[in-house]
Structure formats: C-alpha cells, structure tokens
Amino acid sequence: MAGHDAARRAYLDHAATTPMRPDAVEAMLPYLGGHFGNPSGGHHESRRARSAVDEAREQVAACLGADLGEVVFTAGGTEADNLAVTGTWEALSSGPAPPRALVCSAMEHHAVLHTCRALAQRCGVELREVRPDKDGIIDLDELAEACTPEVGLVSVMAVNNEIGTVQPLEAVASMVRAGSPAAAFHTDAVQAVPWLDVATVTAAADLVAVSAHKFGGPKGVGVLVVRYGSRLQPVIHGGGQERERRSGTHNVAGIVAMAAALRATDAERTGVVARAAAQRDRLGDGLLATVDGCSETGRRQDKVAGHLHLRFAGVASEALVVLLDEAGLAVSAGAACSSGAVEVSHVLVSMGLGHDEAASGIRFSLGATTTDEDVDHALAVVPGAVARLRD
Amino acid sequence: MRVLVAMSGGVDSSVAAALLAQRLGPDRVVGATLKLWGGSSDSGCCSVADVEDARRVADQLGLVHHVFNFTAEFEEQVVDPYVRGHAEGRTPNPCIECNRHVKFDRLLERADSLGFDAVATGHHARCQPTPQGRFRLCRGADPHKDQSYVVAMLGQAQLARTLFPVGEMTKLEVRAEARRLGLRTAGKPDSQDVCFIRSDVGRQGFLGDRFALHPGRLVDHRTGDDLGSVDAVELVTVGQRRGMGHGSDGRRRFVTAVDVPGRRVSLGPPEAAHTDTVALHTVTWVDGQPTGLGDAGGPGALAVVAQCSAHGRPVPSTVHRGGDGLLVTFATPQRRIAPGQTVALYDRDHPEAVVGSGIAA
Numbered sequence: 001m002a003g004h005d006a007a008r009r010a011y012l013d014h015a016a017t018t019p020m021r022p023d024a025v026e027a028m029l030p031y032l033g034g035h036f037g038n039p040s041g042g043h044h045e046s047r048r049a050r051s052a053v054d055e056a057r058e059q060v061a062a063c064l065g066a067d068l069g070e071v072v073f074t075a076g077g078t079e080a081d082n083l084a085v086t087g088t089w090e091a092l093s094s095g096p097a098p099p100r101a102l103v104c105s106a107m108e109h110h111a112v113l114h115t116c117r118a119l120a121q122r123c124g125v126e127l128r129e130v131r132p133d134k135d136g137i138i139d140l141d142e143l144a145e146a147c148t149p150e151v152g153l154v155s156v157m158a159v160n161n162e163i164g165t166v167q168p169l170e171a172v173a174s175m176v177r178a179g180s181p182a183a184a185f186h187t188d189a190v191q192a193v194p195w196l197d198v199a200t201v202t203a204a205a206d207l208v209a210v211s212a213h214k215f216g217g218p219k220g221v222g223v224l225v226v227r228y229g230s231r232l233q234p235v236i237h238g239g240g241q242e243r244e245r246r247s248g249t250h251n252v253a254g255i256v257a258m259a260a261a262l263r264a265t266d267a268e269r270t271g272v273v274a275r276a277a278a279q280r281d282r283l284g285d286g287l288l289a290t291v292d293g294c295s296e297t298g299r300r301q302d303k304v305a306g307h308l309h310l311r312f313a314g315v316a317s318e319a320l321v322v323l324l325d326e327a328g329l330a331v332s333a334g335a336a337c338s339s340g341a342v343e344v345s346h347v348l349v350s351m352g353l354g355h356d357e358a359a360s361g362i363r364f365s366l367g368a369t370t371t372d373e374d375v376d377h378a379l380a381v382v383p384g385a386v387a388r389l390r391d
Numbered sequence: 392m393r394v395l396v397a398m399s400g401g402v403d404s405s406v407a408a409a410l411l412a413q414r415l416g417p418d419r420v421v422g423a424t425l426k427l428w429g430g431s432s433d434s435g436c437c438s439v440a441d442v443e444d445a446r447r448v449a450d451q452l453g454l455v456h457h458v459f460n461f462t463a464e465f466e467e468q469v470v471d472p473y474v475r476g477h478a479e480g481r482t483p484n485p486c487i488e489c490n491r492h493v494k495f496d497r498l499l500e501r502a503d504s505l506g507f508d509a510v511a512t513g514h515h516a517r518c519q520p521t522p523q524g525r526f527r528l529c530r531g532a533d534p535h536k537d538q539s540y541v542v543a544m545l546g547q548a549q550l551a552r553t554l555f556p557v558g559e560m561t562k563l564e565v566r567a568e569a570r571r572l573g574l575r576t577a578g579k580p581d582s583q584d585v586c587f588i589r590s591d592v593g594r595q596g597f598l599g600d601r602f603a604l605h606p607g608r609l610v611d612h613r614t615g616d617d618l619g620s621v622d623a624v625e626l627v628t629v630g631q632r633r634g635m636g637h638g639s640d641g642r643r644r645f646v647t648a649v650d651v652p653g654r655r656v657s658l659g660p661p662e663a664a665h666t667d668t669v670a671l672h673t674v675t676w677v678d679g680q681p682t683g684l685g686d687a688g689g690p691g692a693l694a695v696v697a698q699c700s701a702h703g704r705p706v707p708s709t710v711h712r713g714g715d716g717l718l719v720t721f722a723t724p725q726r727r728i729a730p731g732q733t734v735a736l737y738d739r740d741h742p743e744a745v746v747g748s749g750i751a752a
Contacts, residue, residue, distance in 0.1 A: 389504045
C-alpha cells in the first residue's frame with residue numbers, strides 16, 4: 001500500500017498481550033540470575049526468594065484491595081479462573097447443601113465459559129449462561145432469573161475482552177446476594193487492570209482473577225484473590241504452597257515482575273486512561289467518518305479507554321487482519337483457536353449479531369505504550385485495506 | 392509474482408511451498424492452512440497437528456503462514472451435500488466438491504483480495520500454458536499419484552491463477568526433496584479416506600449421527616426375488632461388489648441399483664452391473680465446450696478417454712450432448728457409475744490432457 005512507511009509497525013492488540021514494562025523486566029532479572037532460591041526452604045537462598053515473594057504479595061494485595069492472605073499466585077489468568085470455578089464448586093459440593101446450578105455470562109472469556117461447561121458436564125449440573133444485551137452489557141433481568149437458591153457460583157467478568165464493555169459488578173453482586181445467598185461471586189478482571197481501579201470495581205466479588213501480561217508483566221503468572229470466608233478446594237495438588245490453595249514452586253521472577261508492573265500501572269493509570277481514551281476516540285471517530293459501512297459494536301461510554309471494536313460490512317475480518325499485518329498494523333479479529341484460525345466470536349453472537357456481521361469485526365486495543373503515531377498509522381492504512389477487500 | 396500456497400501439513404504441499412520459495416524467494420510466497428472442519432466455534436479445532444506441521448515447515452522456509460477458517464463454506468458446500476447425497480442414494484466425492492467450492496473458489500477469491508497473483512497446491516497435476524495464451528490441465532508426472540481427476544473441474548478462470556509445483560515430480564522425488572531439505576513432513580503417510588470422518592467413527596457412524604440409516608432388502612435385479620438384507624441401504628453404492636455375496640451360479644453379485652425410499656438394493660451378475668453409457672450433469676470444460684459437439688444419437692461425437700473414479704482405468708469413449716448435460720458412451724461396457732460420482736474426460740489424441748468433467752446422474 002502506498003503512502004506510508006512500509007517498515008513502520010503499530011501494535012494495537014494490547015488486549016491480547018502487552019509489551020513488558022521496562023521496570024518489570026528490571027525487577028525480574030535478579031531472580032533469573034543469582035537470586036535463584038526456592039522460597040520454600042530453610043537457608044539463605046530460600047529466604048531471599050521468600051522475602052521477594054512476600055514483598056510482591058504485599059504490593060499486589062494493596063493494588064487489588066485484598067489482604068495478604070487473600071492473594072493466591074497462579075500461572076496466569078486462565079489458571080486463576082479455573083481455580084475459582086472448579087475450586088469453589090468442589091468445596092461447596094462437599095458441604096452440607098451441595099449446589100445444583102452455576103451461572104455465568106454468555107460473553108465470558110473461554111477460561112471461564114469452557115471451565116463452567118466442562119464442570120457442568122462432568123458433575124451433571126445445570127449451567128445457566130446469561131446473555132448480554134445488544135450493547136454488550138449483561139442482561140440484569142435475565143441474571144435475576146438465573147440467580148436462584150440452588151446456585152453455587154456466579155461468574156461475571158469485569159470488562160469484556162473483545163469489546164471492552166464494563167460490566168455492572170455491584171448490581172450483579174446484589175442480585176447474587178439476594179437470589180443465591182449460598183453462591184460465591186467470581187469475576188474475571190483480566191481486562192480491567194490497565195484501565196480501572198480494580199480494588200474498587202471488584203470490591204463486591206468473592207474471587208477475582210488477574211493476569212500479569214495484560215498490564216506489562218510477564219506471561220505465565222497471575223493472581224486469584226480469594227476473599228476470607230470463601231470456600232475453595234485446590235485444583236493443583238502438591239507441596240501445599242499458597243496456603244494449600246495452589247501447589248507448585250513459586251515463579252519468583254514472574255511474581256516479582258508482576259508486582260512491579262502492577263504498581264507502575266496503578267501509579268500511571270490516570271494519565272494512561274486519559275491519553276488512550278483520546279487516542280481511541282480519534283481512531284474510532286476517524287474510521288467511522290472515512291470508511292463506508294463501518295459501525296461500532298457497543299456504546300463507547302460503556303467501555304474502558306483502550307478498547308475500540310468496529311465492524312466493516314461485507315469484509316471478512318480474517319482477511320483484513322492479514323492485510324493490516326502486511327501494512328504494519330497489529331489488530332485482532334475475534335478469538336484465535338488452538339490452530340490459529342479465527343473463530344466467529346461467541347461474544348458478538350451472544351449480543352445477537354449474525355454470523356456474517358460477527359465475522360466482520362476488528363478489535364483495536366490500545367495500551368500504555370500506544371503513541372499518536374500508532375493511531376496515525378492505523379488511520380492511514382485501514383481505509384485502503386478495507387477498500388481492497390471490497391473490490 | 393506473489394503466490395499463496397495452500398499447505399495441508401502433508402509432504403506434497405510442503406515441497407510445493409519449498410519449490411516456490413526457491414523459485415520466487417520467500418518474500419513472495421505465503422503459506423495458508425485451511426481450517427475446514429471441527430464443529431462449532433466453541434469446540435476444539437481439527438487436525439491441530441497438521442496445522443503445526445504446516446506452520447513449522449513455513450517457518451523453516453522463511454514464509455509467513457496464516458490459518459484461514461473456511462469451516463462454514465466447507466460444511467455448506469462439502470459436508471452437507473455429502474450427507475444429503477447419501478441420504479438420497481448418491482455417492483458424492485467430497486474431495487472434488489472441496490476443490491470446486493473451497494480451494495479453487497473461496498481460497499482463490501481470498502488470495503485475490505489479499506493481492507496474490509496465484510494459488511499453489513500440492514496436487515499431482517500439471518497446468519501448462521499454451522502458445523495461444525490458454526492453459527492445459529494435464530495428468531501429474533507420476534502415473535501412480537496422478538490427481539488430475541480431483542481437479543478436473545477447473546476451467547481457464549482458475550487455471551490462469553493456479554500452480555501445481557509438484558506436478559512434474561514423482562512421489563519418490565517429492566519425498567526425496569523433502570528429506571534433502573530436512574522438512575519434518577518428509578515421511579508423513581499420504582492421507583486416505585474422507586478428511587472430516589474420524590477413522591474410529593467411520594462412514595456409517597458419521598452418517599448415522601446425521602440422519603436415520605435404514606435397513607433394506609437385497610433383491611434379484613430381474614425377478615425381484617429376496618436375496619437377503621443390508622443394515623443401511625444409504626451406505627450401498629451402485630457397482631459395489633463387497634458384501635453382496637455370490638449368486639446361485641457361484642458368480643459374484645454386484646449392486647445394479649439402489650432405491651433408498653423403497654429400501655431396496657438390486658443385485659445382479661457382472662453383466663447386469665455393466666453399462667455402455669453414463670449421463671453427466673454439472674458439466675465443466677477446461678477450455679470451453681468443444682465446437683461442433685453433437686446431440687446424442689447424431690454426429691458430432693467427441694472422442695475422449697473417460698475416468699470414472701480417482702484411480703479408475705481410463706476408458707476410450709465418445710461424448711454427446713444429452714439430458715441435463717452430456718451422454719458418455721463407453722467403447723466397452725463398464726461397471727455402472729454410482730450417481731454422484733465424477734467422471735473426468737481426457738483428450739483421446741492427448742490422453743494426458745483433461746477436457747472436462749461431469750457428475751454421474
């Protein structure tokens with residue numbers, strides 16, 4: 001494509017993963033080198049590693065509005081979601097009044113949705129998937145209907161990963177308490193951390209999952225906040241680390257880096273949100289104005305600052321991603337399955353969009369490192385790529 | 392010239408990609424693996440291992456690699472008609488329908504829109520430019536691996552944008568080249584069977600999950616005498632011999648007709664299972680209908696060699712217009728062609744060259 005620097009790349013896929021913050025890289029290096037000890041041990045090397053994990057736990061707890069003892073380190077967001085769903089269910093099932101149903105939103109990330117479906121099938125219990133409305137906000141009337149006394153777990157995400165809509169967790173929590181008093185309320189807050197004060201927005205949840213690589217930390221490390229009073233069975237058994245809730249030697253370097261990234265994210269959030277929102281609006285408004293047959297999924301005021309989801313009528317987003325990649329722009333179309341093929345988004349389908357409409361959607365997700373030049377580049381290359389595919 | 396090479400994860404398409412990368416440079420070649428099957432969006436993917444093989448080969452060759460999801464087209468254009476065909480007593484060839492509707496239609500269209508000049512596949516066939524600026528479609532160089540039959544439906548519009556890089560090679564040469572380049576697919580066995588039917592489920596299991604299979608009576612094709620029964624009349628194919636036993640004269644019996652609604656399979660001796668003609672619909676021509684092609688019973692016969700299955704023996708035949716398409720008359724009687732099967736027609740004077748194709752009525 002003419003008119004732009006072929007070597008230039010703009011990365012607008014921060015909801016998939018973010019570049020690591022330099023301070024997080026810096027923080028983890030000693031633990032990949034000389035500070036190699038296993039935190040579970042009785043000597044100098046262990047103590048040094050243990051204090052690093054303890055310190056990281058304090059920082060993470062403070063940022064997430066949790067107590068030290070409520071922080072469970074995991075190997076990422078998916079594991080945290082699995083532990084929340086399966087661990088809660090198993091604990092409640094062995095109790096005096098085993099629950100008979102679980103509830104989640106139909107637009108959950110697969111880490112929650114597929115875990116709930118697997119559990120429902122394995123245990124022969126009912127899974128109630130509550131649909132969002134056409135704007136991508138969970139339907140509270142439908143949720144109220146689903147929240148009955150025999151429900152043991154309700155899982156509703158804080159921010160949708162594909163379209164960026166913020167879910168009304170306070171209202172959800174009230175409905176859970178009112179209709180399903182025995183249920184635990186889990187929220188997947190993986191997409192919320194860069195944009196929202198997680199401590200505030202997840203205050204009403206019993207379980208909160210986050211993932212380090214979505215906010216400048218490394219891949220393969222995450223947290224499940226388990227509020228005191230929650231019942232949880234471990235899913236991974238072994239040496240009894242993390243107060244018997246998650247066994248396995250700590251990923252010390254990853255945990256330390258996650259804490260550093262989380263602190264930096266918290267400190268810079270206000271500025272990043274303001275900048276990204278302006279960039280996102282410029283990108284969205286620009287494309288909506290210049291590209292025919294372009295429409296926005298969901299209402300912008302419902303979304304976190306870095307998210308923009310557009311649909312280009314008559315264009316296969318799978319092909320658009322390829323053309324934009326060649327033009328130096330990284331964006332995503334729906335969720336990738338294990339083969340790398342683009343699957344039609346279950347989120348868009350749950351919002352009532354048809355197959356073709358859902359298959360024309362592109363997610364632009366901005367982040368802390370997004371520059372105005374990145375937005376310029378996207379504004380320069382997207383209209384031409386869409387036009388080419390419509391030829 | 393930029394080429395999109397369809398990489399299935401097998402050895403032929405791996406070598407096709409390697410040859411193109413050598414010829415054009417890796418910057419002008421992009422690999423694409425098609426996800427064709429695997430159920431709904433929330434289930435796992437099919438053959439992730441094959442995708443991985445394709446991706447690793449592309450990496451090794453320095454090619455960008457994409458996975459395209461054509462599951463909706465595949466289900467609509469290949470799987471559904473396959474299922475419907477069997478339910479109605481036909482035996483469609485899903486590989487041919489996939490080539491017709493997916494690889495040489497949707498993929499070509501995708502390649503066009505992404506700015507590629509051509510699509511390459513690992514088929515053992517040859518696409519040769521003529522001095523007149525047209526394209527001939529010919530058998531692959533390896534007579535044992537020739538796949539011109541499954542691409543016989545291509546016309547000039549597709550051939551002008553299609554490359555078959557391994558068509559000039561024998562399978563042994565393909566494997567040797569893959570080994571020489573150290574490609575991980577060098578020793579991979581050839582794919583057999585229908586790609587969307589798992590071997591542990593089988594055709595009967597696959598079809599039985601999608602519609603009710605019905606037991607049927609076996610009857611003598613002439614007298615109507617009862618000769619036994621079959622579990623599923625929908626799984627019986629015209630011309631089939633396997634499982635049909637022997638007649639009272641000790642000779643093998645063949646299926647001469649399948650009547651799905653009537654739940655009847657007619658059997659007869661070899662001569663009753665043979666025919667002199669087959670009518671074709673969904674006719675395609677590599678380079679347009681030959682001028683002067685006459686109607687059945689009259690002059691203007693086209694002299695061809697007909698091939699009625701993927702590895703069938705070529706039969707000298709003549710072709711006229713007739714019915715919904717063509718009437719093929721064999722020089723010597725042939726086993727009846729099951730409805731739904733494709734018949735590929737080759738030039739009698741240049742028996743390497745495909746003239747056209749049609750589907751048996």
